[in-house]
Amino acid sequence: MNDDTGRGFPAHDASGGPTVSKAAAGAILTIDLGAIRENYRRLKTRLNGVRCAGVLKADGYGLGAAQVAAALAKEGCDIFFVALPGEGVALRKVIGPGPDIFVLNGLPPGSEPEAVAAGLCPVINSAMQLKAWAETARGMGRSLPAAIQVDSGMARLGMAPAEVEAVVGEAGAFDGIDIRFVMSHLARADEPQQAANEAQRGEFERLRKMLPAAPASLANSSGIFLGPAYHYDLARPGAALHGVNPTPNEPNPMLPVIRLEAKVAQTRQVSAGAGIGYGHTHHADEVLRLATISLGYGDGWHRRAASAAWFEGVRLPFIGRVSMDSIILDISALAAGRLSEGDLVELIGPSQSVDDAAGHAGTIGYEILTSLGARFHRSYIGG
Numbered sequence: 001m002n003d004d005t006g007r008g009f010p011a012h013d014a015s016g017g018p019t020v021s022k023a024a025a026g027a028i029l030t031i032d033l034g035a036i037r038e039n040y041r042r043l044k045t046r047l048n049g050v051r052c053a054g055v056l057k058a059d060g061y062g063l064g065a066a067q068v069a070a071a072l073a074k075e076g077c078d079i080f081f082v083a084l085p086g087e088g089v090a091l092r093k094v095i096g097p098g099p100d101i102f103v104l105n106g107l108p109p110g111s112e113p114e115a116v117a118a119g120l121c122p123v124i125n126s127a128m129q130l131k132a133w134a135e136t137a138r139g140m141g142r143s144l145p146a147a148i149q150v151d152s153g154m155a156r157l158g159m160a161p162a163e164v165e166a167v168v169g170e171a172g173a174f175d176g177i178d179i180r181f182v183m184s185h186l187a188r189a190d191e192p193q194q195a196a197n198e199a200q201r202g203e204f205e206r207l208r209k210m211l212p213a214a215p216a217s218l219a220n221s222s223g224i225f226l227g228p229a230y231h232y233d234l235a236r237p238g239a240a241l242h243g244v245n246p247t248p249n250e251p252n253p254m255l256p257v258i259r260l261e262a263k264v265a266q267t268r269q270v271s272a273g274a275g276i277g278y279g280h281t282h283h284a285d286e287v288l289r290l291a292t293i294s295l296g297y298g299d300g301w302h303r304r305a306a307s308a309a310w311f312e313g314v315r316l317p318f319i320g321r322v323s324m325d326s327i328i329l330d331i332s333a334l335a336a337g338r339l340s341e342g343d344l345v346e347l348i349g350p351s352q353s354v355d356d357a358a359g360h361a362g363t364i365g366y367e368i369l370t371s372l373g374a375r376f377h378r379s380y381i382g383g
């Protein structure tokens with residue numbers, strides 16, 4: 001394992017500080033940049049020549065936008081999407097002037113100068129944003145790049161059909177705007193049987209024909225797997241690059257990207273009847289061997305997630321409540337002395353995928369990734 005230092009990027013920590021040492025950390029998050037690169041290549045193969053962006057919102061799905069962007073750039077990826085202008089400014093600093101960076105949520109009023117300075121391309125989601133960007137361009141005496149997003153049936157971001165009709169009827173509405181893409185987003189792409197997908201695609205076709213001619217983009221990760229009709233000129237995967245299954249009803253076609261291991265802080269044996277953890281939600285019904293690990297809800301492990309850790313293929317169920325900084329495991333299945341202080345148990349890895357962990361927590365892999373905490377030692381491999 002080699003940490004990602006000395007390659008031009010700061011070691012990652014969500015709070016902006018240096019990553020904690022492996023020896024001092026309570027848990028270790030290993031991020032396989034080689035797997036991210038392989039996932040990009042797999043999507044490219046499926047896209048058969050269509051361009052493929054990298055979506056890196058929420059700090060690269062919690063895995064470090066700077067490191068992930070550098071890995072994708074080595075595969076020839078030169079278009080990135082983030083959610084907010086601040087994320088774009090940070091990414092621009094580490095990725096350099098070449099790649100396009102699109103801001104999915106559009107520019108909040110007044111942030112246009114910062115976006116221009118960082119060379120960001122807004123995704124224009126409303127007539128008001130269109131006007132503001134066109135005025136910014138006019139003020140600078142040059143054209144400015146942007147994507148235009150239309151709402152084809154998700155009611156989240158993008159111009160509504162009536163808004164599209166209104167702006168196309170306005171003379172000069174797009175003056176000064178270099179429209180790089182017309183795009184939209186699918187609400188149910190992970191459900192291939194859903195008629196909503198074809199309905200959105202049809203509506204996207206109708207709306208984009210009203211707008212000035214430009215390359216088109218519709219598919220997120222799951223959208224890529226809906227087939228070539230959804231690929232258009234640019235795909236925008238995020239989750240699949242980061243190892244989340246884009247085809248939830250089928251085996252994951254992507255490589256897993258992360259491994260999360262927590263350290264044993266302490267082991268003990270308790271007698272029958274002992275109350276375990278906050279609220280004594282559990283009492284030992286016989287003599288039990290327990291291990292307390294240094295990872296809890298303060299590290300993004302959901303308090304309600306009934307789950308387990310794994311050690312050398314042996315399942316070690318959580319027992320009692322998840323605490324802020326610790327979880328108690330029932331290690332009675334292991335021979336006495338097999339697990340001791342400082343040993344690592346697996347929370348996410350070969351025995352339990354991100355999607356498995358999400359299932360136990362009643363959520364989706366996306367939320368597991370973006371919840372991963374700031375206290376981990378982060379180790380980047382395979383870059």
Ligand SMILES: *Cc1c(COP(=O)(O)O)cnc(C)c1O
Nearest residue numbers: 055185220221236237238239240
């Ligand atoms: C998040 C997002 C994506 C990427 O979606 P994934 O499901 O992670 O692949 C693409 N486009 C838009 C507009 C998004 O908000």
